[in-house]
Amino acid sequence: MEPIKVHEGLVYPLNRANVDTDQIIPKQFLKRIERQGFGQFLFYNWRFDDQGNKRVSFNLNEDKYEGASILVAGDNFGCGSSREHAPWALQDYGFKVIIAPSFADIFYSNCFKNGILPITLSGNNVESLIQRAEDENYQLVVDLENQVVKDSFGYEEGFSISSYQREMLLNGWDEIAVTLTHEAKIEQFEQNL
Amino acid sequence: MAPKTIVEKIWEKHVVHQEKDKPDLLYIDLHLVHEVTSPQAFEGLRIHNRKVRRPDRTFATMDHNVPTRERHIIKDQISKAQMEKLKQNCEEFGIRLADINHPDQGIVHVIGPELGLTQPGKTIVCGDSHTSTHGAFGALAFGIGTSEVEHVLATQTLWQVRPKTLNVKVNGRLGKGVTAKDLILAIIAKNGVRFGTGFVIEYTGDAVRSLSMEERMTVCNMSIEAGARAGLISPDETTFEYLRGKRYAPKEEAYEQAVEEWRSLATDEGASYDATVEIDAEEIEPQVTWGTNPGMCIPVSACVPNPADVTSASAKEETERALEYMGLQADQPISSVKIDHVFIGSCTNSRLSDLRKAAEIVRGKKVNHAVQAIVVPGSHSVKAAAEAEGLDVIFKQAGFDWRDAGCSMCLAMNDDVVPPGERCASTSNRNFEGRQGNGARTHLVSPEMAAAAAIEGHFVDVRKYKTPAFN
Numbered sequence: 001m002e003p004i005k006v007h008e009g010l011v012y013p014l015n016r017a018n019v020d021t022d023q024i025i026p027k028q029f030l031k032r033i034e035r036q037g038f039g040q041f042l043f044y045n046w047r048f049d050d051q052g053n054k055r056v057s058f059n060l061n062e063d064k065y066e067g068a069s070i071l072v073a074g075d076n077f078g079c080g081s082s083r084e085h086a087p088w089a090l091q092d093y094g095f096k097v098i099i100a101p102s103f104a105d106i107f108y109s110n111c112f113k114n115g116i117l118p119i120t121l122s123g124n125n126v127e128s129l130i131q132r133a134e135d136e137n138y139q140l141v142v143d144l145e146n147q148v149v150k151d152s153f154g155y156e157e158g159f160s161i162s163s164y165q166r167e168m169l170l171n172g173w174d175e176i177a178v179t180l181t182h183e184a185k186i187e188q189f190e191q192n193l
Numbered sequence: 194m195a196p197k198t199i200v201e202k203i204w205e206k207h208v209v210h211q212e213k214d215k216p217d218l219l220y221i222d223l224h225l226v227h228e229v230t231s232p233q234a235f236e237g238l239r240i241h242n243r244k245v246r247r248p249d250r251t252f253a254t255m256d257h258n259v260p261t262r263e264r265h266i267i268k269d270q271i272s273k274a275q276m277e278k279l280k281q282n283c284e285e286f287g288i289r290l291a292d293i294n295h296p297d298q299g300i301v302h303v304i305g306p307e308l309g310l311t312q313p314g315k316t317i318v319c320g321d322s323h324t325s326t327h328g329a330f331g332a333l334a335f336g337i338g339t340s341e342v343e344h345v346l347a348t349q350t351l352w353q354v355r356p357k358t359l360n361v362k363v364n365g366r367l368g369k370g371v372t373a374k375d376l377i378l379a380i381i382a383k384n385g386v387r388f389g390t391g392f393v394i395e396y397t398g399d400a401v402r403s404l405s406m407e408e409r410m411t412v413c414n415m416s417i418e419a420g421a422r423a424g425l426i427s428p429d430e431t432t433f434e435y436l437r438g439k440r441y442a443p444k445e446e447a448y449e450q451a452v453e454e455w456r457s458l459a460t461d462e463g464a465s466y467d468a469t470v471e472i473d474a475e476e477i478e479p480q481v482t483w484g485t486n487p488g489m490c491i492p493v494s495a496c497v498p499n500p501a502d503v504t505s506a507s508a509k510e511e512t513e514r515a516l517e518y519m520g521l522q523a524d525q526p527i528s529s530v531k532i533d534h535v536f537i538g539s540c541t542n543s544r545l546s547d548l549r550k551a552a553e554i555v556r557g558k559k560v561n562h563a564v565q566a567i568v569v570p571g572s573h574s575v576k577a578a579a580e581a582e583g584l585d586v587i588f589k590q591a592g593f594d595w596r597d598a599g600c601s602m603c604l605a606m607n608d609d610v611v612p613p614g615e616r617c618a619s620t621s622n623r624n625f626e627g628r629q630g631n632g633a634r635t636h637l638v639s640p641e642m643a644a645a646a647a648i649e650g651h652f653v654d655v656r657k658y659k660t661p662a663f664n
């Protein structure tokens with residue numbers, strides 16, 4: 001996994017709450033047995049109509065959000081299905097950071113396994129970020145080492161994250177390899193089963 | 194000793210390693226696997242030259258993709274490849290598999306309990322969010338992503354932060370014709386789709402105690418729709434009776450010993466929770482969802498909400514968008530909504546007792562001419578048991594399609610799809626946009642409500658519905 005330390009990128013605002021993983025990646029794309037290539041199907045039913053044409057009404061299709069890598073959305077982002085295809089699709093599309101007032105538990109932990117940083121900011125913060133990104137070409141700098149989000153106009157907001165998850169992203173760890181350093185303890189545990 | 198909750202007790206028994214400022218390394222007793230969320234995990238093992246640590250604690254089946262008729266002809270080549278991949282992976286790594294033709298095949302959350310794999314006190318995971326279902330037995334069971342599937346395959350453990358506990362206390366008793374499905378829908382409608390986020394829910398109270406095992410599974414199944422990764426119920430005599438004699442449950446003397454241990458898991462009198470919500474069972478009516486998440490739910494006697502009555506701007510917008518997607522008018526009585534499809538199935542409501550209750554409603558009646566209705570049993574064995582008592586005949590005579598076991602129209606990965614703009618009364622658990630097909634409109638209900646809607650062509654209060662079951 002690629003480590004994240006500081007990331008600077010264009011912000012894409014998705015002004016909706018309860019965005020579920022069925023919307024992030026619809027079920028018809030879950031039949032693939034690969035991990036790559038899901039970006040083209042991200043938000044598929046919102047981005048494309050029945051004929052496969054882009055829906056102009058959905059803002060991710062606007063030119064100004066091309067190349068966006070920071071997604072800002074409403075409460076409870078990633079609820080529903082546990083499908084890791086959701087972070088795979090977001091990551092493959094180019095998103096590295098997701099900012100929301102709250103995340104669903106399984107989605108939140110899936111992000112860390114795929115080099116995506118989910119950041120929880122207050123509802124007020126998120127609202128103003130969404131507003132800025134809707135109004136103009138808006139860039140943010142996300143500094144994981146110092147745990148702050150900032151822009152070049154003086155906005156700066158700290159965020160919290162567990163030290164374990166922070167380390168995992170900063171170092172791009174293979175979690176299984178870390179766990180296997182505790183193998184003797186697992187064996188010992190199994191002997192008492 | 195300080196009184197403890199069942200969650201604390203199970204947790205403490207499973208910690209392999211603990212360190213300051215880190216999650217706990219938790220041992221996993223049972224890992225259930227299905228075809229959709231596992232191929233990339235097995236591939237990861239191969240890339241790193243790793244083995245499955247405990248094939249004996251791993252059990253696989255095929256459910257999401259399987260056709261529910263003419264099952265040997267799998268037309269969809271990509272689905273077929275995914276199922277074949279699971280078969281290869283299970284062979285290569287030595288994992289038991291109930292494949293499409295196996296008598297144990299079924300929805301992963303139906304067969305675990307049925308085979309007695311699911312037991313009180315176990316930690317159970319699966320690459321599927323409805324793993325919470327197994328909590329009905331007093332197990333700590335939760336859904337995981339594919340990276341975690343790989344992690345469990347390789348190490349039989351997971352790094353987990355100790356969850357907070359939420360007591361959902363249901364007082365009193367459910368009324369006649371009001372089901373476990375109505376109970377969980379009403380809980381979510383009242384508290385919202387994220388009140389359980391970060392918590393493990395324990396369902397307590399008289400109404401919960403009087404539920405059967407299958408009803409408890411329905412309740413725990415939908416914990417994830419409240420945001421909780423896991424939901425459980427302390428085990429009691431109902432649990433022990435259900436498991437007695439099940440294939441993978443301990444036998445004879447060992448069973449009695451196991452029961453003693455299981456009994457001691459139940460939450461102690463006076464144990465404290467991080468949060469508690471209460472609800473009165475008597476207040477609950479049969480429920481119908483009107484919107485695009487399970488919290489958008491009203492009693493069958495009520496009217497669809499009006500965005501004008503919603504105060505917060507974002508909730509107003511959400512309501513408007515949901516009404517538009519669902520093709521509903523504000524303030525329209527939900528009972529006036531005409532349906533095109535009925536789906537009785539899914540890991541929420543496809544067990545024998547669900548089918549019995551639905552059959553009771555349709556016995557001797559005919560499905561409305563405008564409605565296409567299917568029954569998809571949760572497993573091969575549910576299907577066989579239902580056929581042994583003639584339920585298939587009752588359904589078929591009424592005009593239902595009687596299918597083979599699988600997830601089917603719950604998420605429409607196979608051919609069982611609701612066409613765009615059409616409306617389905619469904620006993621499943623998610624009414625998200627496009628869940629049952631692109632543009633499909635889903636209303637979640639109990640099996641009884643779905644059966645009555647199939648006959649009438651629109652939603653009706655099943656309690657007023659004249660059937661032998663309620664007279």
Ligand code: SF4
Binds near residue numbers: 257541600
């Ligand atoms: S029945 Fe539906 S919710 Fe249950 S496991 Fe299958 S797809 Fe998931």
